[in-house]
Amino acid sequence: MCASPVKKNEPDNRKGQAGGDSGPASRSRTDRRNSQAAKPKREHVKKSARDAALSVLTGVEEAGSYSNLKLNQILREADLPRPDAALATEIVYGTIQRRNTIDYYLAKLVTKGLGKLQPWVRSLLRMSLYQLLYLERVPDHAVVSEAVNIAKRRGHQGISGMVNGVLRSAIRQRAELTLPQGMTDAERISLEHSHPEWLVRRWIKQYGAEACERICKANNEPPHVSIRANARRQHQDALLEQLRLGGFDAEPSALSPAGIVVSSGGNMALTPGFGQGDYSIQDESSMLVAEALQPEAGMTVLDCCAAPGGKTAHIAEKMDDTGTVWACDLHPHKKRLIDEQAQRLGLKSVRTLVKDARELAGEFEPASFDRILLDAPCSGFGVIRRKPDLKWGKREEDIAGIAAVQQSILEAVHGLLKPGGVLVYSTCTIERTENEDAVARFLEAHPEFVFDPIPTTGWPESAPLEQAASGMISIMPDRYGTDGFFIARIRRLA
């Protein structure tokens, strides 16, 4: 089938777009939301970019809202011009990303203490300091005057005076805003790269201080945008050619054989080609999952935790839309996302199901599936670049609970695999408890399962081929500039 050309859209591809995994819109999705939003509220709302950013940040702090959902809602209501929406997005994600460092400096500047401020005032100071310290293109005077105006509109005169004073002091003392000497590695990395100290300590233990610092640094970088051709519509090379002709900067991925990295040229979710299913937007590391599963035409495949359906679609495409891919998810609203995805890509072999994966054994006969994918719910610490609130929202105690759910899903579904069949277990985290340890625990309890080499025919030379040969790949966020990811391929002995 011949695909129609991909047309160039307006810029701002700088920040990554949504990957295949469940969850937040990434920075560049704002373009889409904004351009597609219904427009009637403009005359009522009239927010500036910074007003909008403040509403999101306050909502996140006060009500525990997810930043991406709140951002989408506020941008829809405010109907900002595209550059303003991009600025609001940058401020929201940047402020959340750098929270530790910003709070450290603010603690020196706010005499009564940050904790005593109303949440909106704290958020206003945080986002203003973020702009002063990290956004070089924004002039200082614009940051201060906007913040003071917002404070006047929302609070009393004392607050606007305090905001003015704190920000002017920050500008005056900018050269002295430095981190203290003599900290431990964990304290320093946590403060310098803004990650919770407990998480930094865990990563130092698991990977060493140097690697931990690289990971934290990478987590503050803007994500890549990568896409994968719908193999049933066109070959990757043809899509690459079309993209270049359309004015996009596009290169083959150094990690995934199916991946194309698009570094500039427009929002990939806005092209006609995306709408008509020529390709999917998916992180390069996430694309390796279907490669590891290697489904074949006509097979019966179970995708246990499938929404929003990025990997389900990849599997169905690899099977040339023959056989059946059962795509299960716990949440009815997420099942709809999988259905929409399959429809957009023209995939008929995908069947969706709302179910707790721990109960799937009651749904199908034992040994029903040639392939099973468990892309497990996880702590998500591989995707902090895209979802910075993750690092502040999770507690160390949560990890054991998440690992227990992963283990119970593995236990529940393994009997559904045919003897000789392949099960792929994957997560978008770099937390060993949820990855290597989870698989080791499972294999120990089930000697009828063994590691199986991940087939790498056609993979780029720079891909982790050695790891793949061992049946297990762990991708760190600093290695390829992708999400952090874990993939294990195990086979049920015949």
Ligand SMILES: C[S@@+](CC[C@H](N)C(=O)[O-])C[C@H]1O[C@@H](n2cnc3c(N)ncnc32)[C@H](O)[C@@H]1O
């Ligand atoms: C990592 S995401 C899956 C991403 C998906 N494989 C993709 O590529 O688009 C994990 C999914 O598991 C779902 N989930 C969480 N707990 C579950 C459970 N007990 N049973 C089934 N699905 C579950 C979540 O709703 C979420 O959509």
